[in-house]
Amino acid sequence: MKIALDVMGTDYGPSELVLGAVMAVQEYGCDVVLVGDESTIQDLLKKYGVENNPHLSIKHASQVIDMHEHPAIAVKTKKDASIVVATELLRNKECDALVSSGSTGAAVASALFHLGRIKGVGRPAIATPIPSLTGTTVLLDSGAKVDAKPDNMVQSAIMGSIYSELMIGVKNPRVGLLNIGEEETKGNELALATYPLLQREKLINFIGNVEGRDINKGTVDVVVCDGFVGNVVLKFAEGLAKAILTMVKAAIMNGGFFAKLGGLLITPALRKLRKTLDPEAYGGALLLGVRAPFFICHGSSKARAIKSAIGVAVHGVESDIVAHITDAIANQTRIDEVVGHMK
């Protein structure tokens, strides 16, 4: 199995990404194609002493798309950008999956223009796993489509349900619509229009509306929302988790001698927790609805996160999630069936 890794355009530069790839080929036995500036990558492979490792290869790309460029324009005009070259490897089946940690917008645009959607999918959605008190909840869409339509939300629910089943191992995952109240009559226009469609979709186990407080509770497996809400919530979670751990530390430091001693004693346990809550530990959100497995990592991913992302990509290829989504979309409840059920 071969995974393409776009090593350019990230916060920490190519060295963290190449190191992550080195760790991944050791751990998962897969091949990785490093996409980006050839001489930079060669130097890094030498630095890590793996220039002759047959599992690591290089695909040169002379351009980079940075975080501040307009995604759609950049992926159309920079034909030799690393994300575009990596996407073309995927389209031409020269690799089985792609892992990117550059600009999310550019990654989504590249997937849309150079890889293409699964037949019948209106818009792809980004599925992000987040820790709950009992396991892992999938939140989607976390940023691919900001002004979603009810149809997009239903497809997110179907794709998220398959993700939860195949990637997380949940049987018959509980799908909830993120809303401001549990009652069917609550919500904005989008939520109100989406609810009856989810209720009638036979491919999912829809449990109704869920609220913000349910996301981490472990009472729902797949949480559906539009890309604006999902992105705000995810970034807020990141900030809040950091803020609370900082507050825990400050509370201990200001709590007197015994609290400080106690703080020292719990340091290893807290460090472990910080890792659990760290977005870096997750290894990649999956862009669902495109024709091949396409993973998007946090822009500030370090080697360990990249290694995990490649591991998740291997799992995505093995579980054949794209084929499952293709089948499901072909079989989703059609609008005429829905209308037939309406009074």
Add this chain to the structure above:
Amino acid sequence: MKIALDVMGTDYGPSELVLGAVMAVQEYGCDVVLVGDESTIQDLLKKYGVENNPHLSIKHASQVIDMHEHPAIAVKTKKDASIVVATELLRNKECDALVSSGSTGAAVASALFHLGRIKGVGRPAIATPIPSLTGTTVLLDSGAKVDAKPDNMVQSAIMGSIYSELMIGVKNPRVGLLNIGEEETKGNELALATYPLLQREKLINFIGNVEGRDINKGTVDVVVCDGFVGNVVLKFAEGLAKAILTMVKAAIMNGGFFAKLGGLLITPALRKLRKTLDPEAYGGALLLGVRAPFFICHGSSKARAIKSAIGVAVHGVESDIVAHITDAIANQTRIDEVVGHMK
């Protein structure tokens, strides 16, 4: 100064609310009118030994609106509901402010129908203070208007800015638009249309787009979003804070002997932090844009939270926030001025 307290329709029943009022009159020296079932309230006043306290009075209301009723229909048909009776006291200037902890929807509907908006305000917004690493951030709208228009967002920004200044004491508060990226070109239709209006509004110190991760960072004082996003974010914060503190506890308990010992030593510090993060400690979100100070507490508020809410209401009356908002709305940048500035 007299505060009306609707004691009905909450999760814990009237006893917690009456106790909160007893604590508040002692602490703040204000008067409280307890609105609800007279005999129930009388029994509680006797129970707490304050039946002759001249600062506490009763206004009988024979009906209650519960959490699951349709807000607008309920406040129109149940003319003797406690929230409606309390709102009428406020409208008739028989009290200076109102504190409610029943259904938020019913409270907003009652304020709209029975108290009315400040002249020029399109829709009221709920301003909720949340703790940041350096102080307090105000998030609004946190649930009054789910499908907001750009005009509503601008008024939220103006009203939130006044709130931050008068209620929290921030000078020239930094106002941010909650979005999925910092760049002006990022966002959904609402955010894109709102950005230029905020930029041209002379009454506020607009610092541009902020992301979810900025809310708790202390780098912005007023965060503007629509009522759907705000409500989801606030409820998510509540759930996540609880989940993280539970995870901290679990990490300590599973961390071996020294971690457990350390956990014992930090317990007082953590208990204090839990109180800081507890929505109960805040004492009430303020419904901005209506003709008198109208506070809405969390439905699960206990006595201490109700006491704080009454304290916040006293502060709201003293600072004359409604008059400041009325002036500001009369002076906000008019659309024709905005058009004049556009190229």
